[in-house]
Amino acid sequence: MRENKKIRVWIGLLTVVMVGVLFWWPAPRVSAESGSTLQSDFQQAAKKYHVPEKLLMAVSYNETQFNDHNGKPSVAGGYGVMHLTDAAEQVSTAGKKSQQLPDSSVLHTLIKAAKLTGLSETKLKTETSANIEGGAALLANDQKQLGHSLTSDANFWYGAVEKYSQATTSQAAEFFADDVYQTIKKGVHQAGVTLTAQKVSPVKEQPNSFHLDSDTATVEGPDGLPIEWVPALYKVFDKQGNYGNYDLADRPNDGAKINYIVIHNTETTFDDALHLFTAVPNYASANYVVSSDQGTVAETVQPKNVAWHAGNWYINSHSIGIEHEGFATVGGFWFTEAMYQSSAKLVKYLAAKYNIPLDRQHIIGHDNVPGLNPAAQKTMHWDPGTYWNWQHYFELLGVNFKNSQGSGEIITITPDSNHNLTADSGQKVTDNGVDLPLKGSNFVYLYKHPGFTSDLISDKDFSSGTIGTTEKDDWSDKAVTGQQFHKVGQSGDWTEIDYGGQNAWFYNPDGANTTNATGKLVTPKGSQPVPVYGSAYPKAAILKKDKVTNTKAKALYVMPVGQKYVYGGKLTANYFNSHFDANSPKNVIKGDTQYIQIQFNHRIGFVKASDVKVVSQ
16 A cells, blocks of 8 residues: 555545635524414415415425525525525625526526516515515416416426426426425424425326426436436546545445445535536545535445545545535535435435444544544544534434433433523634524533533643633534433533543533433443544554555544443454555455444544443443
8 A cells, every 4th residue: 555545534525625704694593573474474375376385385394494594595596485596696605706506597586476476576585474475476387387277286286396496407306396295294393384294195297398307327326316427536646656536446345334424514615516526636525415506416436436535544435425515604504405305315325225324323424533543633524513403314314313212321412402502601603703603503512510610621632722612613522413422420400421531511401402312331341441543443463464554543532441432333343455446355454353333522433342341221
């Protein structure tokens, strides 16, 4: 193995990094009016334009989750809970204008809605009731254009719903419409709006007069997902033999099992991310990229091959990386429902195909990936960050973290916005000292002692001092939704857990921010602390035999005697010794050391099975 190949594992997710956030949107709100009014707005608009009420609500939910983003345009220039588009209004990203979208009628539905309703564009943008009227008018107009009556039977509106998606391919249009009808089947109760679950069987044989293109390229993903093949760059870059932007493999047939799916965000636009992966010698790639606008997906590296995305060669070798368009600090704005829906369907498909557990030790964020050594740990990424909605995302995967079980020795972090990061606690989320929204945050702060006056905990391989901060990228003092820890005790409203070799406290009145869980716990076997690693590599002697040098498992931390951490599975050591234009099973060097994965702190970790004992709760 060439020494210069190792350089790529330290390269971050993208070469385009957001240098400070000059701009952010306020916390999302549901409506300028009350939640109860929102329900009546749907009723009145549906009645006025003869659109099935349940259909109108389901369309809105799948466009925005009933979120109007404070009257600001979405990344596609969409306004309000019905996402009425005006492409002339493009949002800023980190102080710069986003790429201008092509001038197309589908990107100007706001203007069309104004003509159909007689309401001003300003009203349609800023008043929720008007915005819903505009959406209802568009649906009714699309239905009539298809030559169908304005029937009260939602089953006969499938084509109009496809059109409303503004999708540019038939796959994307069908994907959106199928999600809308699935929402009607499952029901929704959110933001004061109740859509009772109802049986529905949409008629899909309606003629499609909207002339959408069909993408028939062979890709790996679930049926109906709007996905296309956009191959990442694969070539030798120089005379020294450096190459990229990924490695050929034959996972899992070559012995390198796929254990993880890593969730990223791009910190750039969808198009720019694809350019970096497919056209630039960037030493970085991902298996998939998901757009914010319509939730369309580009497959850039086949799952059997190894994308360079996680900054940890062991994790790269055993994972699939999925990028999501957007900027983490304004993630509540960029992370759209279309994106969540597409990503979750893709993850559910991949997890089933490769037998990956649907939990937070295997469906992880880039911020949960450990470094390979202490120096690397300090520089590891923090995306998708504070505003990725893990609770909602896992619900789409069919997992609800808030389903309580067990005695409470193992707890799942499930923050409740009414009892976490509240303004009266004095807690903040900041970016270079500038306050960011509290609403939508996905974590609890961890303190050295019970009480808001206590210092936040820190991490020796991240923090420059001994006190944690409220900065968005300071992962050392945050426990995130879905992560599980051993509960040590309770003092009033405060819960104590074992975390990263420390004792950490977080605000948890009456258990509001946690849910009891079942599982296994891992603790040192003997009377000495146990090393915690960032990989499950074979012994150095085994690697050396295959001419792999300067690569060995290095301890990041130690697990103190008496502490316990949640079990994430047993692994046998291996190392992917890749070479350009070669995917031989011989590239996977197998060892005999057994490791156990744990949730150690904000990031996962690995301990040698011989050092610990595993106990059931």
